[in-house]
Amino acid sequence: MRTVLIILRKEFKQIFRDRMMIPIIFFMPFVQTLILVYAATLELKNTNITIVDIDHSDFSRHLIAKFNASPFFKVNYQEYNYSLIEDDILKDETKSVLIIPANFEKDIRSGAPVNLQMNINAIDGQSAGLINIYVNQILSGFIKEELVEKTAINPGLLPASINVKSRYWYNEELNFKHFMLPGILVILISMISIFLTSLNLVKEKERGTIEQINVTPIHKWQFLIGKMLPFMIIGIFELTLGLSIGMLLFNLPFAGSVLTLFVFTLIYLFAGIGMGLLISDFAATQQQAMFTIFFFFLIIILMSGIFTSVESMPDWAQSVNKVNPVYYFMRILRSVILKGSTISDLLNEFIALIIFGITVMSFAVWRYRKTV
Numbered sequence: 001m002r003t004v005l006i007i008l009r010k011e012f013k014q015i016f017r018d019r020m021m022i023p024i025i026f027f028m029p030f031v032q033t034l035i036l037v038y039a040a041t042l043e044l045k046n047t048n049i050t051i052v053d054i055d056h057s058d059f060s061r062h063l064i065a066k067f068n069a070s071p072f073f074k075v076n077y078q079e080y081n082y083s084l085i086e087d088d089i090l091k092d093e094t095k096s097v098l099i100i101p102a103n104f105e106k107d108i109r110s111g112a113p114v115n116l117q118m119n120i121n122a123i124d125g126q127s128a129g130l131i132n133i134y135v136n137q138i139l140s141g142f143i144k145e146e147l148v149e150k151t152a153i154n155p156g157l158l159p160a161s162i163n164v165k166s167r168y169w170y171n172e173e174l175n176f177k178h179f180m181l182p183g184i185l186v187i188l189i190s191m192i193s194i195f196l197t198s199l200n201l202v203k204e205k206e207r208g209t210i211e212q213i214n215v216t217p218i219h220k221w222q223f224l225i226g227k228m229l230p231f232m233i234i235g236i237f238e239l240t241l242g243l244s245i246g247m248l249l250f251n252l253p254f255a256g257s258v259l260t261l262f263v264f265t266l267i268y269l270f271a272g273i274g275m276g277l278l279i280s281d282f283a284a285t286q287q288q289a290m291f292t293i294f295f296f297f298l299i300i301i302l303m304s305g306i307f308t309s310v311e312s313m314p315d316w317a318q319s320v321n322k323v324n325p326v327y328y329f330m331r332i333l334r335s336v337i338l339k340g341s342t343i344s345d346l347l348n349e350f351i352a353l354i355i356f357g358i359t360v361m362s363f364a365v366w367r368y369r370k371t372v
Contacts, residue, residue, distance in 0.1 A: 003218060007226025014200070015230060021196060029188055029238055033245045036184050037177050044130045048094040049073045050085065059105035063142050067098075072134045089121050096120045096131050108143075170255070170338045177250045182333040183306035185242045189265065190301070190326055192235045193272025194279070195293055201227060201280035202289045224365060228273050235269040236262060243337075255340035263343070264336065264350070268329040271357035275325075277364035300326045325356050 015021050051067060053060045067073050076094060088094045099117040107114045118135060122128035171178050204210040239261075246252035275296075283289035303317060304310075304326040310318060321327040328349040335341035343350055 003222050004225050004229075007218070007223060008229055011200075011226055011230045015234075018203075021200075024191070024196065025234055025238070028191070029241045029245065032184050032188050033181065033242055034249070036187075037181050037246075037250065044072055044127055044134070046074045047072060047096070047127070047131060048076060049131075049135075050076045050088060050094040050097045052085065052097065052099045053077070054102045055100050055104035057105035059108060060100045063100065063139075066138050066142055070134065070138060072131075085119070089119065092121070094121075095127065096135070098135065175250075178252055178338065179334070181242075181246045181250060181252055182337050183330055185239060185246075186304070186306060186326060186330045186333055187301060188238055188242055189235050189268065189329075190272055190297070192238055193231060193269045194276045194297065196234075197227070197231050197273045197276030198279045198283070198289045198293060199286055200231075201277065202283050202286050205280075206285060220365070220368060224277070224368065227277070228270075231273055231276075232266060232269045235272075236265060239265055252337070254337055256336035257340075257342065260341075260343055261333070261336045264329070264332045264346070264353070267350070267353045267357060268325060268332075271325045271353055271360055274357055274361035274364050278360055278367065281364060281367040300324050303327065304330045306330055322352070323356065325353060328352050328356075 015025075049067065051064055053064060064075065067075050085097050085099075089097065097117075097119040099119075101115060101117070104114060106112075116139070118132075120128045120131055168174060201210070243252070243254070247254065279289055279292050283292060302308075303313070303321055303324055305321075306326075310321060310327065313321075332341075332346055332349050332353075335346060
């Protein structure tokens, strides 16, 4: 045990002497939580919409007022000129164009069919889908209001309607920052466990200090434990710091148990550090290690569901995620923080991370060669 403590002290001295690691440990949590939480958002707000009002009636003005009152749209007005409308879309000055036809009010009052033309820039398919949904919601509310409250039509003659009241669980305000922040913390802890562990060991190879350690009476398990523990401690510190920033600046709710979260984090750090050690076993230089890490890191992060839903991915991608530790940890972090899930609720993820961690760490230890 004394030997492990000596190695642990040596590792912390080495880490804090490294000018590259200090900014990563202390400044990266602030940069990622303060910038990425705002930048990595799928929310749609204040998107430009051009409304062409050919009717110029009370009804058309009421419809335009509803778009003006919506937080999702920023309304621009334009006289009807299709070439100008197309030019605005091509220049990306507007995302969508709504054309209100002539006789709009007259047709609604008489019960005649009304055709509104909606042109949407669909280069960004996700934004286009959201714009279409929001426009349909505004139009549906407008038609119902105008027919019932502002026309002479007898409401009893209207088709029976169903009143739907929605209740959103776990994120009642639909605050995208609360959804994204746990994902950013996953990226942060993954970088600490995989990136720093690998570079730390490979750097010793480059400097030749690893050879000095290898010829000492230190056992392999003592050396590896001394390498693992500092980054597990740093990982817990990064999680605590990131959660504190999220709760103070973004009012991030915390519905679960801190103990449960730390237990899962330690298991994930064990798996991530195992990946870092495994990469360092094969890499001879820091450059090789960095290229290897970035190759795998981008894949496992993009497939983990942090930015896009895993359920919308093809079947083969969902099958690949069964061996993706980031996918399991992302589900765990969001479930514990936002839903208050326990270990029993996340038993499959718990078992998967343990199996992955033991497998990767065993292979990394087996691959490591020490000369006594």
